[in-house]
Amino acid sequence: AQKITQTQPGMFVQEKEAVTLDCTYDTSDPSYGLFWYKQPSSGEMIFLIYQGSYDQQNATEGRYSLNFQKARKSANLVISASQLGDSAMYFCAMSLLNSGYALNFGKGTSLLVTP
Amino acid sequence: DGGITQSPKYLFRKEGQNVTLSCEQNLNHDAMYWYRQDPGQGLRLIYYSQIVNDFQKGDIAEGYSVSREKKESFPLTVTSAQKNPTAFYLCASSISPDRVDYGYTFGSGTRLTVV
Numbered sequence: 351a352q353k354i355t356q357t358q359p360g361m362f363v364q365e366k367e368a369v370t371l372d373c374t375y376d377t378s379d380p381s382y383g384l385f386w387y388k389q390p391s392s393g394e395m396i397f398l399i400y401q402g403s404y405d406q407q408n409a410t411e412g413r414y415s416l417n418f419q420k421a422r423k424s425a426n427l428v429i430s431a432s433q434l435g436d437s438a439m440y441f442c443a444m445s446l447l448n449s450g451y452a453l454n455f456g457k458g459t460s461l462l463v464t465p
Numbered sequence: 466d467g468g469i470t471q472s473p474k475y476l477f478r479k480e481g482q483n484v485t486l487s488c489e490q491n492l493n494h495d496a497m498y499w500y501r502q503d504p505g506q507g508l509r510l511i512y513y514s515q516i517v518n519d520f521q522k523g524d525i526a527e528g529y530s531v532s533r534e535k536k537e538s539f540p541l542t543v544t545s546a547q548k549n550p551t552a553f554y555l556c557a558s559s560i561s562p563d564r565v566d567y568g569y570t571f572g573s574g575t576r577l578t579v580v
Binding site: 393394441445449456 | 562573
């Protein structure tokens with residue numbers, strides 16, 4: 351079965367600094383999608399960024415970029431110029447054909463941005 | 466605006482009672498999903514549906530049931546067989562099962578407490 355691992359339960363970063371949130375995945379399927387979601391304390395899931403397994407370039411969306419290293423099966427999220435509003439839970443997820451493209455989530459990383 | 470509506474936001478039920486959580490979308494999405502989230506944990510897949518009148522079990526389907534009689538609706542019933550139903554439940558949808566690059570839309574969730 352596919353698996354997503356986020357090894358950092360909690361992270362601190364100072365405002366305006368960059369931070370990297372780690373994510374590794376395990377699948378033998380050549381076709382998959384990788385996602386990052388932000389979950390503030392309200393509980394809503396906010397889509398941040400997507401990377402397809404066949405995409406040649408790393409995905410970027412504003413202050414978010416995904417460092418995709420296919421051979422190492424890692425998909426780390428980089429947040430540049432952190433803001434206080436970035437404090438939240440961050441989840442890495444993967445979608446696969448053999449699970450109906452349902453998202454499979456990691457356990458998340460809690461990010462706290464300090465002034 | 467299009468989106469997913471989950472109701473109610475908070476739900477309290479007595480132990481042993483069945484309860485149904487509503488999920489309605491007006492996005493014309495084919496695929497819908499139900500997830501469960503426990504405190505400090507990632508989301509776990511309960512059921513998913515790729516098309517009307519069809520659905521599949523996810524990783525933790527025991528004690529839950531669903532129906533997909535209409536494209537826009539995917540209600541989840543938490544039965545008395547579910548041993549620990551207190552959790553945060555999230556519904557999601559995607560435009561079609563294989564167009565994951567279009568992303569997934571999440572509802573705002575239902576927090577179920579069984580007393």
